[in-house]
Amino acid sequence: MPEPDVFQAIAHPARRQLLDALREREQPVRELAARFQVSRPATSQHLRLLLDAGLATERRAGRENFYMLTPEPLVEVSEWLAFYETFWSDRMKALRRTLAELEGSRSDRESRQ
Numbered sequence: 001m002p003e004p005d006v007f008q009a010i011a012h013p014a015r016r017q018l019l020d021a022l023r024e025r026e027q028p029v030r031e032l033a034a035r036f037q038v039s040r041p042a043t044s045q046h047l048r049l050l051l052d053a054g055l056a057t058e059r060r061a062g063r064e065n066f067y068m069l070t071p072e073p074l075v076e077v078s079e080w081l082a083f084y085e086t087f088w089s090d091r092m093k094a095l096r097r098t099l100a101e102l103e104g105s106r107s108d109r110e111s112r113q
Contacts, residue, residue: 006073007080009053014038015046022056022069029065 010016014036021032033043047067050056054073059066 006053006055006076009049009055010074010077012046012049014042015050018043018046018050019055019069022067023071026059026066026068029067032067 010019017036018032021027021035029040029043029047032047033040036043047056047058050067051058055070056067057070059068
């Protein structure tokens with residue numbers, strides 16, 4: 001089975017919520033499971049995908065596993081989104097120009113009446 005990539009890892013809302021929680025601080029799986037009101041095995045399964053994608057690290061302390069965010073792989077997502085940000089920015093500028101032209105045409109017609 002191939003290792004999950006960053007996009008697969010962030011595709012599920014629960015995993016995105018886990019990443020948000022891990023931004024705050026390193027946390028044990030029991031706290032994460034309680035926070036999201038899902039079973040500990042389900043939380044562990046989501047965390048395993050985050051670990052496999054390189055988005056989290058795991059540290060064992062006694063009987064508990066602690067997880068911490070590793071945000072560097074998210075650069076790939078940011079770079080991919082950059083194109084679409086430019087795309088939408090350009091489209092919004094074009095829309096503003098069109099609306100301004102329409103408003104100008106409307107004002108011209110109204111002033112001639």
